Amino acid sequence: MKVLLTGATGYVGKLVCAGLGQRWDMVGVSAHADEAQGLYRCDLADAEQVRLLSQRIVPDVIIHAAGDKNLARCEASPSAAYLANVQTTINLAQSFPDARIIYISSDYVFPGDRGGYREDDPLGPVTVYGRTKACAELAGLTLSERFYVLRLSALYDxxxxxxxxxxxxxxxxxxxxxxxxxxxSPTYYGDFLIVLERLVEAPVLARRIYHACGxxxxxxxxxxxxxxxxxxxxxxxxxxxxxxxxxxxxxxxxxxxxxxxxxxxxxxxxxxxxxxxxxxxxx
Ligand SMILES: NC(=O)c1ccc[n+]([C@@H]2O[C@H](COP(=O)([O-])OP(=O)(O)OC[C@H]3O[C@@H](n4cnc5c(N)ncnc54)[C@H](OP(=O)(O)O)[C@@H]3O)[C@@H](O)[C@H]2O)c1
Missing domain, CATH: 3.90.25.10 (UDP-galactose 4-epimerase, domain 1)
Structure with missing residues (x-):
């Protein structure tokens, strides 16, 4: 199984590398990665760079854990938040049409007024961050039939x-x-990795949207x-x-x-x- 992990240098990406990196033939990518360390360096918000990346690697699965989760920064610069969270997702879905893409999304796609949000509940983000995550989900699900959403609450190890x-x-x-x-409903990293492993390895997935939460x-x-x-x-x-x-x-x-x-x-x-x-x- 060839797996491309985006956001490999981030908090989520590092937990995925440490927990599942040996299980698959996995290679990481991030915006400022050091290629000497075996990672790909690519600005995923740049469509041409992503197209070139698709010529270097043909993954079975992409775990898309790159993005900007800094709420204050997203509010201050919605266009940068769009590039990091939405455009990266669109570029991956368009340049890797044959890969299963698992998009790491967030509880912030919901308004946060009642809790207990189910996988199939309507979205209602009220922050720029949440809106870009919701927009990325919808774009990916529309662009690729092999696109899946995995929403997390605050992840902890x-x-x-x-x-x-x-x-x-x-x-x-x-x-x-x-x-x-x-x-x-904070997400224990071990629970996240179990769900992620299933999403990567299951021959067929019955749903498009999943929640890993505590x-x-x-x-x-x-x-x-x-x-x-x-x-x-x-x-x-x-x-x-x-x-x-x-x-x-x-x-x-x-x-x-x-x-x-x-x-x-x-x-x-x-x-x-x-x-x-x-x-x-x-x-
Ligand atoms: N952490 C959580 O509790 C949590 C919960 C729910 C959802 N999520 C989602 O998980 C994702 C990652 O979160 P995190 O906590 O790992 O964030 P993080 O520690 O800030 O890491 C972000 C990662 O994304 C990469 N990245 C950002 N923009 C990029 C671009 N244009 N091209 C390529 N790579 C880019 C960064 O690469 P460089 O370092 O090389 O710049 C870094 O590897 C976010 O999308 C977030 O919405 C996280």
Whole structure:
């Protein structure tokens, strides 16, 4: 199986390389990659560069994990966000018509007002980032019959930015304010890799859209569980409200639901508590 991984130098891409890189004949690509390290360097927003890339490699599957997920930067420059998230996707779908493309998308394609979003729920993004991710999904699904969407909530391993921040703050003895009125469904990286592996290897896929997510939880409780699992001082985690702070990109409930994915791919999801304890044991 020849797999092309876009965004190979990013957070998602590195987890995919580390977890599944040996399983397939995988090669990575990114905008500023060092070709001396065995990666391809290509600005995927440039159609001509992507066409040339398609002459260098003929993958069975493309895992498209390149993009810009920085919400503030996307708001500040919608055209750059469009290039990074939408144009890259269009170029790949057009230049690799025979490859199965698995597009790494996001919970932000939903409005974040009620949570429990299913794979087949209507989209309703309210941020520039979310709009570009939704637009990329629709473009890809329209352009290629072999295009599949895999939506993630905030992805975590032991090095996730949020967990690192909480760990370092608590170790310094600082308090950490976390929203008790903001729910999401963070994705444990092990669950993500299992779903991704199925999407790459299944001879036939019954659905076009999948969710890899964990159980619904508030940001406050997620931090609490992490502190407990890491034997750090839980009392330093304090409840705060998104309504009393300036948090334009944090929604009341942007959690995903994954019943259709679990049934279709025969996968299941564990508890954050177990995952966070496991990560702590192996840190
Ligand atoms: N991280 C999460 O929790 C999460 C959750 C849901 C969805 N996602 C999605 O997953 C994708 C990757 O997220 P991430 O956390 O890995 O982001 P990241 O760490 O910022 O990495 C972004 C990657 O995309 C590459 N890239 C950006 N624009 C490119 C272009 N024009 N041409 C080629 N490569 C380009 C970057 O390459 P260079 O480094 O070489 O510039 C880098 O490898 C995003 O699309 C995001 O929407 C992530």
């Amino acid at each position: 032991g090095n996730a930015t949020f967990l690192r921040f909480v760990r370092e703050s608590l170790m310094r003895g600082d308090t950490v304010n976390c929203f008790e009125d903001a729910f999401y 159980q619904r939880i508030s940001r406050y409780f997620f931090a609490k569980i992490f502190a407990r699992a890491s034997n750090l001082e839980q009392s330093l985690i304090r409840q705060s409200s998104r309504l009393s702070e300036n948090a334009p990109f944090i929604f009341s409930d942007i959690s995903l639901e994954n019943t259709l994915t679990c049934e279709s791919l025969d996968v299941s999801v564990g508890r954050h508590q177990e995952y966070l304890s496991f990560l702590e044991l192996h840190s």
